[in-house]
Amino acid sequence: MPAAAQRRTNRLFRTLAVAGTGAAVLALPLIGATSASAATPAATTVSTTPAGYPNNLDGWIRESLAIMKEKAIPGTYNGIYRNVIRESSGNPNAINLWDSNAAAGIPSKGLLQVIDPTFNAYHVAGTSFNIYDPVANITAACNYAAKRYGSIDNVFGAY
Missing domain, CATH: 1.20.5 (Single alpha-helices involved in coiled-coils or other helix-helix interfaces)
Incomplete structure (x- = not known):
């Protein structure tokens, strides 16, 4: 054909x-409508962070923003989101094993691809000390970006 x-x-x-x-x-x-009962939808469970935010990228960013507001760390949802997508595509377990940091033995890790020394230096009190923890990673990276560039909103490439 x-x-x-x-x-x-x-x-x-x-x-x-x-x-x-x-x-x-x-x-x-029209078919089989012999009773007035309707099926009830299955209950859905939404996973949340300990602080009550959705346990997903949106929730992690919002929780980080709340902590950043308390600590006077500048940044916006859009600035964080843009950088997370570029750095890790939203994967909190991302690790870069090929760049110069990795070659030096300190690979970039997490949502915003932070190296251990930077994470430790810019860790924000009240967040986890686990670099793969999404909220801790975002908040530390935003703290670093604020000190170095004025805000995560001013970061448009590898930092």
């Missing part, structure tokens, strides 16, 4: 499948 005819056939099947699905969905309430 020629390619153009194959595309038309595929498009036709997709259209029919969508239309058929819609008809089936519309018919569902």
Whole structure:
């Protein structure tokens, strides 16, 4: 079958499948509707940090921002998010084993790819001493960026 005819056939099947699905969905309430009971949705559990923030990138950033506000460390959600995505793609267990820091035996680690000496020097009281802890990593990196660049918001590349 020629390619153009194959595309038309595929498009036709997709259209029919969508239309058929819609008809089936519309018919569902009519089929077997013999009682008034409805299925109850399963309860979902949202994992949270000890401070009550969602245990995900959004929650880690927001918790870090709350700590930073208390400690007068400048930075914004967007500045942190932009740098986290560039440095680790949001993976709190990221480790760089190929750059000059790694070659020197001190690889960059965590969400904002901090080396151990920098993490230790700029660690913020009240956060974990584990460099892979997302909130501790973000907060220490933002503290370092504030001292070196004025704010994490001013960082647009490796720092």
